[in-house]
Amino acid sequence: MAWTKTPDGSFLDAAGNVLFFSKERFVNDICLGRCCFICGAQPGSKVFNDEHIIPEWVLRKYNLFDRTITLPNNTTIKYSRYKVPCCEECNSLMGRQIEQRISTVVNAGPEAVQNHIATGNSLEFFVWLGLIFLKTHLKDRDFRIERDLRKPDHKISDLYDWGTLHHLHCIVRCFVNGSHLDKEVFGSLGAFAAKSEGSLDEFDYGDLIEAQTMLLRLGDVVLIKTFNDACGAINGAMPRLERITGSLSEIQAREVMVDFAFMNLSLKERPQFYTECDMKNGKLAERAVMPAQFELGELDFALRGALFRHALSDRITTMRALGKTKDEMERAIDDGRFTVLFDDDGKFIEKSIVPFPPETPLS
Numbered sequence: 001m002a003w004t005k006t007p008d009g010s011f012l013d014a015a016g017n018v019l020f021f022s023k024e025r026f027v028n029d030i031c032l033g034r035c036c037f038i039c040g041a042q043p044g045s046k047v048f049n050d051e052h053i054i055p056e057w058v059l060r061k062y063n064l065f066d067r068t069i070t071l072p073n074n075t076t077i078k079y080s081r082y083k084v085p086c087c088e089e090c091n092s093l094m095g096r097q098i099e100q101r102i103s104t105v106v107n108a109g110p111e112a113v114q115n116h117i118a119t120g121n122s123l124e125f126f127v128w129l130g131l132i133f134l135k136t137h138l139k140d141r142d143f144r145i146e147r148d149l150r151k152p153d154h155k156i157s158d159l160y161d162w163g164t165l166h167h168l169h170c171i172v173r174c175f176v177n178g179s180h181l182d183k184e185v186f187g188s189l190g191a192f193a194a195k196s197e198g199s200l201d202e203f204d205y206g207d208l209i210e211a212q213t214m215l216l217r218l219g220d221v222v223l224i225k226t227f228n229d230a231c232g233a234i235n236g237a238m239p240r241l242e243r244i245t246g247s248l249s250e251i252q253a254r255e256v257m258v259d260f261a262f263m264n265l266s267l268k269e270r271p272q273f274y275t276e277c278d279m280k281n282g283k284l285a286e287r288a289v290m291p292a293q294f295e296l297g298e299l300d301f302a303l304r305g306a307l308f309r310h311a312l313s314d315r316i317t318t319m320r321a322l323g324k325t326k327d328e329m330e331r332a333i334d335d336g337r338f339t340v341l342f343d344d345d346g347k348f349i350e351k352s353i354v355p356f357p358p359e360t361p362l363s
Helices: 023-031 056-061 088-106 110-142 162-172 232-241 250-265 301-318 326-334
Strands: 018-020 068-070 076-078 188-193 203-208 213-218 221-226 272-278 283-289
Touching (some): 110 162, 110 188, 110 203, 162 272, 232 250
Antiparallel strands (some): 068 076, 188 221, 213 221
16 A cells, blocks of 8 residues: 555555654644654553653663753753653664664764764764754643742743754654655764863753754763754854864853854754655655855854853853953853853863862952
8 A cells, every 4th residue: 555645744654654744743743742752653552651851871871860850940850750752662663773873882982973973874863862852842841931830830842833843853753764864954963072070970961942952961972963954053163163172071062052053043044844755656755955055144142142141051150250250251141252162362271160269259
């Protein structure tokens, strides 16, 4: 039997499995419903065991099961309970097809990761990181914006335009439906060496959803990914990236995430993505319509400042800048020119975090 097309525009195979989710079905079943986020199975139709947002091998490696993640509303939840609806079949498939290979490469260190990507295997990291990013924001359906229970029960996800994540969902399902991915749909990916300067933690996660950009630090490796830019972000950030000559501290890595996000949001003309469904030959392909040339629009550095504040959150309250008062540093952040990556001569800062003497004034 050939594929069938449903009234909403989705495509099913002969067994009734969803090969392609239309945007409407993605929003209704995956984002607003409680279906398996991979195959779309309804609760009760299959065995569900749910999926850890941060993969289990990462939780084990960095002893995170009993630790907590801080949510956008400043409440916390244990990583062990940080899950989204997923059927047992898809959960097992992700483990075999994705997690086993990624864990092997990551555990080999930053050079192995960089070599893996450089030799044409960036798709695996794109899918793996995309799954984590998507799961993170699907979970926001469970969390209130306001911690005060007397206030309306609006959820963090109520602020999202779910349709903007449809392309990402199409991409990360390629291990299920066998879709071909054109290289332009991959987005920007940077792999950097990391160090534990200023923090004993070896794990960090951060994202800027409005720019579809995320950071994941795993020991001495930090991965930074933008999903919807067709490599525009890394092209725009390259003049700064080329000046990084050492390992990144936690706050430096977050600034690189900001630079990726800033460049993505500053693209003069955005790529357009679509799924090509060849019903006759039974093939799917994810494709992109690219601008004639890469070009940035006028840079709004106040936007960079806002992204910087979002990315560093409460870390900013404890930050100081050598040679600047607290007020001067705050103004520099809001102006979008503040950096923990480079000194006044444009050289990479090897030691971005140093203890201030106790007598140092705070303003």
